[in-house]
Structures are given as C-alpha cells and as structure tokens.
Amino acid sequence: MSDKTLKVALLGAGSVGSQVVRLLSEQADDLAARVGARVELAGVAVRNLDSKRDVEIPEHLLTTDADALVAREDVDVVIELIGGIEPARTLILSALKNGASVVTANKALVAADGPALFAAAAEAGRDLYYEAAVAGAIPILRPLRESLAGDRVTRVLGIVNGTTNFILDQMDTHGADFADALAEAQELGYAEADPTADVEGHDAAAKAAILASLAFHTRVNAEDVHCEGITKVTAFDASAAAAMGSVVKLLAIAELSDEQVSVRVHPAMIPLKHPLASVRGAYNAVFVESEAAGQLMFYGPGAGGAPTASAVLGDLVTVLRNRLSGTTGVGESAYADRAVRPMSETVTRYHVAIDVEDRAGVLAAVAQAFADNGVSIKIVRQEGRGDDAQLVVVSHQATDGQLSATVERLRGMDNVRDVTSVMRVEGEAE
Amino acid sequence: MSDKTLKVALLGAGSVGSQVVRLLSEQADDLAARVGARVELAGVAVRNLDSKRDVEIPEHLLTTDADALVAREDVDVVIELIGGIEPARTLILSALKNGASVVTANKALVAADGPALFAAAAEAGRDLYYEAAVAGAIPILRPLRESLAGDRVTRVLGIVNGTTNFILDQMDTHGADFADALAEAQELGYAEADPTADVEGHDAAAKAAILASLAFHTRVNAEDVHCEGITKVTAFDASAAAAMGSVVKLLAIAELSDEQVSVRVHPAMIPLKHPLASVRGAYNAVFVESEAAGQLMFYGPGAGGAPTASAVLGDLVTVLRNRLSGTTGVGESAYADRAVRPMSETVTRYHVAIDVEDRAGVLAAVAQAFADNGVSIKIVRQEGRGDDAQLVVVSHQATDGQLSATVERLRGMDNVRDVTSVMRVEGEAE
Structure with a gap:
C-alpha cells in the first residue's frame, strides 16, 4: 500500500455523481486495497450549492468554480459527469493539461470530439477513460x-x-x-x-x-x-x-x-x-x-445513477492504478483508418407491407418493382381483404439504396394503395 | 511502433494452440498495430513432431523440448495450452523465473495452485493472465x-x-x-x-x-x-x-x-x-x-479452438503491451481474505417431489418433517394418482444442512414411498 493519498475531483453531482460520492465513501477500504493507495474526494463542482442531492456531500468540498477545481495541482483524476459539449470539453482539456487523468460518462462529447480529447490525453501522458459513456454498467x-x-x-x-x-x-x-x-x-x-x-x-x-x-x-x-x-x-x-x-x-x-x-x-x-x-x-x-x-x-x-457510477468507479480504479505505477492504459487506436460506407451502399434487408387492389397482376407488378431495382425477394405473403389485399414482402440482401428506391417505386404505383410498413430486418441468416 | 520484435513461445498445438498459431499469422499486422511492435512466434512445444495439426506450423519452430523453449532468453511471453497440473506448472514457473510473462488457459492448474503461480509472477515482475481458463471466449x-x-x-x-x-x-x-x-x-x-x-x-x-x-x-x-x-x-x-x-x-x-x-x-x-x-x-x-x-x-x-484462442490472444496483446511499457497488469487480489462457508451452512432452497400414499394425514406428516428441521414451505402441490399421490414441495430459504436433513427424514417416513426428485432452486426472489 502506497503512503500517497490519491485525490479525485468530481464535476457534477446529479444522479450519477451522487452515487459516485456514495461509493467512494462506502467502499473506501476496498478501493484503497484495490488501487494500492487511499482515495480521497478533493472537491465537487456543482451548478448550485444549495440543490437537494441524493447523498450528503460535505459542504467544504462543494464549489461552483469548476475551472479552479480542475486546475488544482493536487488532483490526480477528474471525473466529468456534467454531460454535453461545453463546458465539459474545456474542463476535460484543462484537467489533462494540468496533469490529471480523466474519467467521463460523456458519450456526446466523446462521439463528437474524441480524437482531440485522446490527443490531449496522449500529449499530457494521462489517461482518458469513458466506459460509462456506453450502455451504463455493462462492461463493453x-x-x-x-x-x-x-x-x-x-x-x-x-x-x-x-x-x-x-x-x-x-x-x-x-x-x-x-x-x-x-x-x-x-x-x-x-x-x-x-x-x-x-x-x-x-x-x-x-x-x-x-x-x-x-x-x-x-x-x-x-x-x-x-x-x-x-x-x-x-x-x-x-x-x-x-x-x-x-x-x-x-x-x-x-x-x-x-x-x-x-x-x-x-x-x-x-x-x-x-x-x-x-x-x-x-x-x-x-x-x-x-x-x-x-x-x-x-x-x-443501461442507465441509472448507481449502475453508471459502477462503470465510472471501475475506470477510476484502473486510472488510479496507472497513476501509481506511472503508466497509462491503452489510448486511442485508430491505425486502421477505414472509410465509412454511405448508408445507400450499406447492405441490408427490408420487410415491406403493402395494401394493394386485389386483382390479377398486382403481385407481378410488385415483384417487377423489386426486380427492376436489382432486389431479390425471399418471402411474399398475400392476404385477401375484400377488394383489397395485403402483401408482405421480405427481401434478400441488397444495398439500402436499391431497397429504398424499390419502396419509392412501390409508393408511386397505381394499384398500390399504401405502403403500410417498411422495416429493416437484422440478426438472421440470409 | 517499437523497433523491437516481441517473441512468443507456445506450449501445446492442439485445437486451441493451432488457432493461436493461425491468428498470430493472419492477424500479424493488426496485432503489431495494437501491441505497438511486431509479434513473432519463437517456437512451439509439442508432444509429437509428426502429429497431424489443424494448421501448418513451420517445421523449424516445432520442438519436443518444452523445458528448453521456456528457458530461452529471447522469449517475452509463454502461452501454456498443455492443460493439467504437470508439467504445465513446472513450465510456467520456469518461464516466469526466466523473465517471460505467461498466458494460460489452464483452469485446473489456476484453481488448484493459483496463489503459488501469482506469487512467482509477482516476484519475477511479470504478468500471468488466464482469461481463457473460464468460459472460453467470453470476457469475464x-x-x-x-x-x-x-x-x-x-x-x-x-x-x-x-x-x-x-x-x-x-x-x-x-x-x-x-x-x-x-x-x-x-x-x-x-x-x-x-x-x-x-x-x-x-x-x-x-x-x-x-x-x-x-x-x-x-x-x-x-x-x-x-x-x-x-x-x-x-x-x-x-x-x-x-x-x-x-x-x-x-x-x-x-x-x-x-x-x-x-x-x-x-x-x-x-x-x-x-x-x-x-x-x-x-x-x-x-x-x-x-x-x-x-x-x-x-x-x-464457452469452448472450442478459435473462441478460446481469441481469449488467449486478447491476454497476449495486454501482456505484450505491458512488456513494452515495462509494467505489469493487476496481479492477485486476495486482500479480503474471507472464510469459505461450508455447504451445510449455505442458504439455498429445495424443490422436492415425493410419492406418498394417498391418505389423510400424509401432507400433515410431510409438512411436519419440514417444520421440525426449521424449513418453511413456500408451495405445496398435490396430485392424486389412484392409491398414490405425488407431492411437490418448494421450500423457502434455509441452510442446505436443514434442507438435506429434511429430505433424509422424508426418505425414512412410512407413508412416503419414494423421494423422486430433489433439486435446488436458484435465480428467483424468495
């Protein structure tokens, strides 16, 4: 066990932040044993000092000055739970620049601006972890x-x-x-x-x-x-x-x-x-x-205060261990640098339900609309309904462009009264 | 990317080992990018040089001398896929002592003698990873x-x-x-x-x-x-x-x-x-x-050559990254040092089916057998069958000792013809 006490600053004390505060306190001994050093809450930045919270936070830890909190030299890790792009982005960059590692649950920010954040972490030689950003408590x-x-x-x-x-x-x-x-x-x-x-x-x-x-x-x-x-x-x-x-x-x-x-x-x-x-x-x-x-x-x-806090704390333990051993975990891995395929060229399958006039030749015309767009049909089911019939067509795989063009064509056909359902089909063999 | 080429020795080339060899070759570029250095197979220890294998292994890499392979100074990681206690145990200890980290799928050995292996790894300042030992490909x-x-x-x-x-x-x-x-x-x-x-x-x-x-x-x-x-x-x-x-x-x-x-x-x-x-x-x-x-x-x-090899390779990448950065991952964590509760004192629930004589008083006698052992009953279902009846009893929670004593008592009762099914019940609320 190290003599050093590691210090954590928390940005945001909503439903997740409150649970982080609770776990840091209730699990303190276990966290110390797992990290290899005591872990201490250095401060909690909130919007309003007087808000009602799910857990009690010692008054002297609360501050409305998040900028000052992330600039403190004694903070080892900043946990960002504010969400949204700003001021979260600026605070994270400032924390990294000041030598703290960062744990965040901010999916919007990571998805919008991840590479800039990862680059800042790499430059600072610090960790940026974000398990809680996707699927709450689920380690994914x-x-x-x-x-x-x-x-x-x-x-x-x-x-x-x-x-x-x-x-x-x-x-x-x-x-x-x-x-x-x-x-x-x-x-x-x-x-x-x-x-x-x-x-x-x-x-x-x-x-x-x-x-x-x-x-x-x-x-x-x-x-x-x-x-x-x-x-x-x-x-x-x-x-x-x-x-x-x-x-x-x-x-x-x-x-x-x-x-x-x-x-x-x-x-x-x-x-x-x-x-x-x-x-x-x-x-x-x-x-x-x-x-x-x-x-x-x-x-x-996939959500909720305590489950998301579990994911945050898991990251926190890893990041603190890394601090103690003077190393960092795996950073951004973008070496493959692959192109993103447009949706129109992505291969999918469609389930389409159509109300048609119940007369000879309708099915042939519908089938022709698929064929003309190069889409092969896997299943057709026809149900009579008086003057009308309902056709359900499930396609084989084709590009989304071919499939959506087929649906456009169907919508414009004289003997098609309505395209009542268009849904992609996933998770089964072709 | 480091200039160093990291060397891997493989012990065992059965269904999992063959897939490890295949993946090391087929994914070589991806592995290099993810590890940060090229990864090379240094040798494969097998029992019989002439065995037929699922993948082709260059002849100069094969050896029957596993002891010499793990003693090689140029080997960074030894992957142990022999299974069983010996010679796997001796080979792993030798590998660690010689400065290699170890990845193993050997559940029997880790379960039997884990602490000695973890201590050897800690003393050597090397990693011992074993994700593949439990539930095959599943990261658990x-x-x-x-x-x-x-x-x-x-x-x-x-x-x-x-x-x-x-x-x-x-x-x-x-x-x-x-x-x-x-x-x-x-x-x-x-x-x-x-x-x-x-x-x-x-x-x-x-x-x-x-x-x-x-x-x-x-x-x-x-x-x-x-x-x-x-x-x-x-x-x-x-x-x-x-x-x-x-x-x-x-x-x-x-x-x-x-x-x-x-x-x-x-x-x-x-x-x-x-x-x-x-x-x-x-x-x-x-x-x-x-x-x-x-x-x-x-x-x-949970098993199979390729899935288990996936878990082995995942560990391998982590262990190799640690080698490059001169660190180790999380070692044994046994600080809690808890007592193991005997089965007789473990709280469970039983489902018991009994063939009884279909006469008045039987249910009362059966219920008394549960009560005398301090077991409370949640559900009783009785079905007549001519002269016989079948009783199904689901208990509330009790210690396994109380529950098994109850079953013993039932077996000895005059109007109980047979205890036809005894099964614990898990995964539902009390």
Whole structure:
C-alpha cells in the first residue's frame, strides 16, 4: 500500500455523481486495497450549492468554480459527469493539461470530439477513460479494447438506449402506439420531458460511433452515423414483426465489410430467437460478432445513477492504478483508418407491407418493382381483404439504396394503395 | 511502433494452440498495430513432431523440448495450452523465473495452485493472465477484475460447462434420460470419451473457484467448492422443472453473505424468465450481481479452438503491451481474505417431489418433517394418482444442512414411498 493519498475531483453531482460520492465513501477500504493507495474526494463542482442531492456531500468540498477545481495541482483524476459539449470539453482539456487523468460518462462529447480529447490525453501522458459513456454498467468498451484485441470484430449490434427499448416493449406487448407508449415512459421516469435525444436516435448514434471506433480501430464520429429514431414506428409495424416471429428493436449497428465501416441506428425487426430479442424494458445489451470468438453478448442496466457510477468507479480504479505505477492504459487506436460506407451502399434487408387492389397482376407488378431495382425477394405473403389485399414482402440482401428506391417505386404505383410498413430486418441468416 | 520484435513461445498445438498459431499469422499486422511492435512466434512445444495439426506450423519452430523453449532468453511471453497440473506448472514457473510473462488457459492448474503461480509472477515482475481458463471466449475475468473493481460483487451464477449444458438441454427439450443425452453428446463431439471431468462438475468447480477468487478478492481453490455433477439428474427432474416454469442447469455459484464466501457447483432449477435459462447447447454465460451495477450477463461460446484462442490472444496483446511499457497488469487480489462457508451452512432452497400414499394425514406428516428441521414451505402441490399421490414441495430459504436433513427424514417416513426428485432452486426472489 502506497503512503500517497490519491485525490479525485468530481464535476457534477446529479444522479450519477451522487452515487459516485456514495461509493467512494462506502467502499473506501476496498478501493484503497484495490488501487494500492487511499482515495480521497478533493472537491465537487456543482451548478448550485444549495440543490437537494441524493447523498450528503460535505459542504467544504462543494464549489461552483469548476475551472479552479480542475486546475488544482493536487488532483490526480477528474471525473466529468456534467454531460454535453461545453463546458465539459474545456474542463476535460484543462484537467489533462494540468496533469490529471480523466474519467467521463460523456458519450456526446466523446462521439463528437474524441480524437482531440485522446490527443490531449496522449500529449499530457494521462489517461482518458469513458466506459460509462456506453450502455451504463455493462462492461463493453474494455472488452472491445482489450479482451478482443487479438481478434477481428466484424459486427456490433446493440440495444443501447433504454428509453426507446422500453417504449418499443410497450408497443410490442400491449399494442400501444408510439405516442401512448412515450407518455407512459415519461410518466414512469424512463423518458425525459423532452425525449428528442432518445426517440430520434441521437443518443444511440453517439454510442454507435464510440463502439464502431473501438471495434474497428478507426475514427467514427456521431456525424458518420446514419440515424433514424422510433417516432415513425407504428403499432402496425410491431404486429407485422410479431407475425414474422420477430420484434422491433432500435439497434445501433456497426459493421465491417470489404474493409469499410458502416455505422447506423434505426429500428429493425429481429427474430425472437436472437439473444437481443429478449432484452426487455430499460435494459441494454451489446451483441458482438468476431472472427475467432464468434458471438458474444453483454447484458445489463443501461442507465441509472448507481449502475453508471459502477462503470465510472471501475475506470477510476484502473486510472488510479496507472497513476501509481506511472503508466497509462491503452489510448486511442485508430491505425486502421477505414472509410465509412454511405448508408445507400450499406447492405441490408427490408420487410415491406403493402395494401394493394386485389386483382390479377398486382403481385407481378410488385415483384417487377423489386426486380427492376436489382432486389431479390425471399418471402411474399398475400392476404385477401375484400377488394383489397395485403402483401408482405421480405427481401434478400441488397444495398439500402436499391431497397429504398424499390419502396419509392412501390409508393408511386397505381394499384398500390399504401405502403403500410417498411422495416429493416437484422440478426438472421440470409 | 517499437523497433523491437516481441517473441512468443507456445506450449501445446492442439485445437486451441493451432488457432493461436493461425491468428498470430493472419492477424500479424493488426496485432503489431495494437501491441505497438511486431509479434513473432519463437517456437512451439509439442508432444509429437509428426502429429497431424489443424494448421501448418513451420517445421523449424516445432520442438519436443518444452523445458528448453521456456528457458530461452529471447522469449517475452509463454502461452501454456498443455492443460493439467504437470508439467504445465513446472513450465510456467520456469518461464516466469526466466523473465517471460505467461498466458494460460489452464483452469485446473489456476484453481488448484493459483496463489503459488501469482506469487512467482509477482516476484519475477511479470504478468500471468488466464482469461481463457473460464468460459472460453467470453470476457469475464477482465470485467470482474477491472470493470467491476469499484463495485461490490455479491453473487456470480455461471453456466460454465458446455458439455453438461448440451446434455441438460437434450434432456429438457427431448425428454431424454442422462445416459442417452450423454451418448448423443459424445457422438456429436460435445463430450469426451471419458466425460468425468465435465459430468461430475469438476471442470465447472475449477472455474467457480477462479470466478469466486476474483469476484471476492479472496483465495478460493477447487477444494473449497462443493461439487455435484449431473449424473443423477433424471428425465423426471427435467419434467418437474418444466412443470414449475423452470429448467435444470448446472450452475457454478459464488456468493458473498455475512462477509463469508460460498462456492458451489450443482444442478438447479432456474425460472424460464431468468436470462440464464435461455442459454442453450454448448454456449456459456456468466450472470453477475453487484451492489451498484445490478445484474449483468456475459454470454458466448464457452469452448472450442478459435473462441478460446481469441481469449488467449486478447491476454497476449495486454501482456505484450505491458512488456513494452515495462509494467505489469493487476496481479492477485486476495486482500479480503474471507472464510469459505461450508455447504451445510449455505442458504439455498429445495424443490422436492415425493410419492406418498394417498391418505389423510400424509401432507400433515410431510409438512411436519419440514417444520421440525426449521424449513418453511413456500408451495405445496398435490396430485392424486389412484392409491398414490405425488407431492411437490418448494421450500423457502434455509441452510442446505436443514434442507438435506429434511429430505433424509422424508426418505425414512412410512407413508412416503419414494423421494423422486430433489433439486435446488436458484435465480428467483424468495
């Protein structure tokens, strides 16, 4: 055990920060044994000194001057839990410059500006760890960066947003429509008053960018991610999925093919027998396919104060150990420098439901629309409904451009009354 | 990129070793980029130079003299894939003494003699990594050791033996009895000709000891593990589980309660809604409960050449990076030094099925047997069968000693014809 006491500064004392303070205190002896030195909270920067908090924080530790806190020379590690781009970015850069290592849960910042932060950490000879930025308590960044470092990851499929997973779950199990399921999620505290970042997929897109960067050793930022949220998912989509033995999930998908990376977030049907299909409610899971390991899945709570704090503390222990031994962990690995494939060239599969006039030749015309776009059909199911018929078509793999052009063509056809559901299909063999 | 070329010696070129050789060659450029230096295979020790192997190994690299290979001064890391206690133990100690770090997949050795090996590594200032020893490709040791280092793990429940999981799966889905399911597993290559280590639970017990040691920062060896295999599980047990909405799995269980550790391997019923229940065939999964993170699960292939090689290579990259930076990773953490609780004092729950004479007073007598041993009953179900009746009793929690004494008492009762199924119940709330 070292005689030195290591000092930690905390930026933000919301639900995660409060739990970090609690664990630092309750687990103090265990942390000391695991780190090899006592760990002390040096200060906590908050917006308002008088806010009510989940845990009591000694008054003399609280400050509203985050800039001064990260500039303190005695601070070994800064934990950033403010979120958002600024002032988090400036504070992290300042902390690194002043010789502190940094642990953050800030997915938006890492996804937007990771390389600049990693470069600052490398220049300072300090660590920048961010396990809590993706999938809350689930250890996924460390396994990707270290456990799978000798393997070749080919695909990552993640349910990385608990809010949308809860909403889709309600739509699946109770036949609710999106608006009602969202209202319920808001009532239960699973969705925020302004749910945009969750339901439009932006939160998942930031995590997808981070996962893709680590999995494929290349720089992917949030803007590289094709992003569709769940606001257009209907109760009909959910029942159409059920009819296929599938369920609709919002997936973060990162794939490597032909040495290019494609990264996207969108709702998709996955078969019920896929391990991700049974990830319910606010849980998260990340499914990883790699050349040697095969199929792995990591499952757990994707958010919440205590789970996220667990991930923060895990990083903290590693970073403090590194401080003691005068070393740093693995920094950014972007050597592969792969191109990001545009969504239109990414290979996917579509499930399309169409209301058509029930007369001879309609199926032939629909099939021709697929054929003309070079899309081969795997399944067609036709159900008569009086004058109308419903056609369900599941395609074989094609580029997203070919598939979306096919849907455009269908929408314009005379004997097609309505394209009632368009959903990508993931997680099954071709 | 360092100018130095790092050298790796391999002991054993069976199914895992062959895949390690393949990956070292096929991923050479990626490994170099991730490690920060070229990695070269210095030699491969085998029992027989002329054996047929899954991959071609250059003849000049093969040797039957493992002692000389680990004594070579130019070797940076020795990968031990021989298995068993000797000569693996002597070779690992020799490698460390000669200044090499070690990566091993040897669960039996680590579970039997871990502390001596870790001490040798610490004395030599070298790493000893063994992710591949538990649950094949699934990253579980690193998450326990590092990701959860700031949390307090309270329970680990694992399906860590693919052979027995395959057999129990056959019994569950096809109503097969143990002997037939074992024969099928042997025919398909999922069970060895001598299946003792798997079906008696010894393999799972070694893994349970390793998991418990890491989870609870205390020394647990294979002999501390209460171990029951699946040879006595019957088709009736499987159907009794199904009737309870459960399934029988061979579980490795490590628990912390009242600051004591209990570690055990036995078949148990778990509810179908538990995430472990859907782990099928030869897959493994480890379910972890911790104070802050909550419930996590890690899932993937638990054995096989390529998956196990993925775990070995992941360790290799970490150990080589440490060599380059002149540091070592986290060594043994046994500071907590907790007592191991005897099985008789471990708290469990039992599901008991009994054939009784169908006459008044039988249920009262059975209930009295539970009460006399201080065991409270949660569910009783009685089904008439002509002169007989079947009673199914599910207990509340009690010590295993109280529960097994109750079963002994039942076996000796006049109006009990037979105790047809005794199975512990795990994975559900009291």
